[in-house]
Amino acid sequence: MGASQSTAQAEDKVFSVETPIQFSQDVVNHLSDNLASPEIPPERQSTIDAHIRSRIQSELARLREEEQSVKEEIERALEKENLDREREMAGEESESEEDGVTGSVKSSASLMGDLEEVRRKVEKYHARQSEGLSSVQEKGDAVISCYKSNPTTPLDCWRQVGEFKSSVAQLEQHYVDSLR
Numbered sequence: 001m002g003a004s005q006s007t008a009q010a011e012d013k014v015f016s017v018e019t020p021i022q023f024s025q026d027v028v029n030h031l032s033d034n035l036a037s038p039e040i041p042p043e044r045q046s047t048i049d050a051h052i053r054s055r056i057q058s059e060l061a062r063l064r065e066e067e068q069s070v071k072e073e074i075e076r077a078l079e080k081e082n083l084d085r086e087r088e089m090a091g092e093e094s095e096s097e098e099d100g101v102t103g104s105v106k107s108s109a110s111l112m113g114d115l116e117e118v119r120r121k122v123e124k125y126h127a128r129q130s131e132g133l134s135s136v137q138e139k140g141d142a143v144i145s146c147y148k149s150n151p152t153t154p155l156d157c158w159r160q161v162g163e164f165k166s167s168v169a170q171l172e173q174h175y176v177d178s179l180r
Contacts, residue, residue, distance in 0.1 A: 082108070086108065128174075128178070132170070132171040132174055132175075133171070135167050135170075135171070136164070136167045136168055136171055139160070139163050139164040139167045139168075140164055142160045142163070142164070143157060143160045143161055143164050146160045
């Protein structure tokens with residue numbers, strides 16, 4: 001009952017062509033040359049290269065975005081950890097104040113402000129110091145050049161020496177005044 005239809009037929013059917021197929025020698029040579037040399041045509045190679053470059057660029061962009069998000073996440077975690085640590089230290093400070101011992105725990109913002117203030121003071125000090133020193137240096141150079149130009153009569157340089165002494169005295173007075 002239908003069993004004959006479901007069985008696979010093992011017979012192979014072969015068709016024979018009655019007209020002979022012939023290829024020219026040029027076509028055969030061209031095909032054999034293409035098989036012998038596996039070179040890819042330049043147009044195809046440039047297309048493949050462009051596709052590979054675009055995939056590499058997209059992967060690079062994705063990795064950079066991922067790296068940036070990881071950096072931001074790490075920075076947030078470190079900032080949170082630092083704030084927690086500051087809160088703990090401030091909590092310890094308030095407990096020690098109750099015991100009669102005062103601590104000086106400051107936040108990062110106040111420490112940065114103090115650091116900036118110290119930096120400004122140092123720059124101001126160096127600026128004042130360089131102003132006075134340049135004047136003294138000029139007067140000293142004038143004394144030296146006078147002595148070199150008058151090797152046999154050094155007493156002729158009394159004006160330059162006096163100016164040098166007065167500039168040194170002014171610098172010393174300015175320094176003493178800055179300490180008060």
